[in-house]
Amino acid sequence: MNKSYIWSLPTRAFHILLMVFILAAFLTGEEDELLNYHAVLGYAVLILILFRVVWGIIGPKHSKFKDFPLSIAKAKEFTKNIFDTKQKYIGHNPAASFVMVAILITIFLIIVTGALAFGIQEGKGIFSFLNDSFFRKMELFEEIHETLTGVLIALIAAHLLGVLSDKLLHPKHGTLNSIFSGYKNTENNESIKLNIFQKAIAFIFLVLFFAFLIFNLIQPKNILIASKYEPIDYMTQNELFVTECASCHTLYPSKFVA
Numbered sequence: 001m002n003k004s005y006i007w008s009l010p011t012r013a014f015h016i017l018l019m020v021f022i023l024a025a026f027l028t029g030e031e032d033e034l035l036n037y038h039a040v041l042g043y044a045v046l047i048l049i050l051f052r053v054v055w056g057i058i059g060p061k062h063s064k065f066k067d068f069p070l071s072i073a074k075a076k077e078f079t080k081n082i083f084d085t086k087q088k089y090i091g092h093n094p095a096a097s098f099v100m101v102a103i104l105i106t107i108f109l110i111i112v113t114g115a116l117a118f119g120i121q122e123g124k125g126i127f128s129f130l131n132d133s134f135f136r137k138m139e140l141f142e143e144i145h146e147t148l149t150g151v152l153i154a155l156i157a158a159h160l161l162g163v164l165s166d167k168l169l170h171p172k173h174g175t176l177n178s179i180f181s182g183y184k185n186t187e188n189n190e191s192i193k194l195n196i197f198q199k200a201i202a203f204i205f206l207v208l209f210f211a212f213l214i215f216n217l218i219q220p221k222n223i224l225i226a227s228k229y230e231p232i233d234y235m236t237q238n239e240l241f242v243t244e245c246a247s248c249h250t251l252y253p254s255k256f257v258a
């Protein structure tokens with residue numbers, strides 16, 4: 001048995017960041033006051049997904065999409081021999097490969113529909129111009145966004161179930177541990193090593209990711225988040241009305257009052 005280095009640091013960092021940010025997005029999605037944070041989290045996850053796609057093309061062997069056994073025949077064969085303790089797939093097994101790709105695509109669609117709903121219904125972000133139009137009352141994208149969230153929860157459940165069953169059926173492979181330590185137990189030495197180009201790309205994405213978060217802290221009214229409408233401060237426009245009359249009369253922007 002060999003201890004092989006399968007998941008490089010960027011792969012593992014991606015996994016943890018994705019976990020944390022998806023969880024945070026779930027937690028901020030329900031509250032209207034947290035919607036701006038929710039949107040920032042969504043864009044941050046988009047950077048992570050983008051990284052994973054690039055990593056799937058130029059990354060180390062086991063992280064490459066080319067290494068994903070995405071075939072129905074292999075998936076069938078894998079399920080049939082699920083109790084076989086011999087380790088045939090070093091990186092992702094066929095079932096896991098399908099779930100991984102589905103998770104990446106679903107998250108991407110969730111972000112796109114989220115940004116559209118944010119623009120159309122809230123008049124915020126890059127699609128805020130759509131709020132002007134007759135689409136304003138359209139809740140289609142919000143509905144797709146929420147439905148896909150349900151799909152994502154199901155996929156995450158499938159992922160956890162897969163990891164758990166692997167832990168029970170193939171405990172010797174050390175799959176669960178590998179996403180934290182990077183190492184799996186393999187028959188032959190299957191270790192990967194990052195080249196300088198891969199290291200540079202991973203580093204650039206990491207910097208981009210945190211720079212994006214810091215940028216949002218410093219510049220909370222940036223184009224991704226900002227509302228197309230100027231908030232009205234009634235206190236400065238007519239303080240007396242706010243203090244004396246507003247408890248009973250609804251306030252309207254003065255331009256609407258003849």
Ligand code: HEC
Nearest residue numbers: 238239240241242243244245246247248249250251257258
């Ligand atoms: C305690 C609640 C309350 C407060 C405070 C209040 N209003 Fe009113 N106001 C009313 C109600 C109720 C009516 C409707 C009376 C009716 O229809 O007979 C009204 C009617 C009016 C009207 C008449 C509207 C119409 O169409 O005839 C004006 C003008 C008005 N309020 C101005 C003010 C202003 C200015 C202030 C602040 C200085 C103020 N109100 C504070 C409850 C309030």
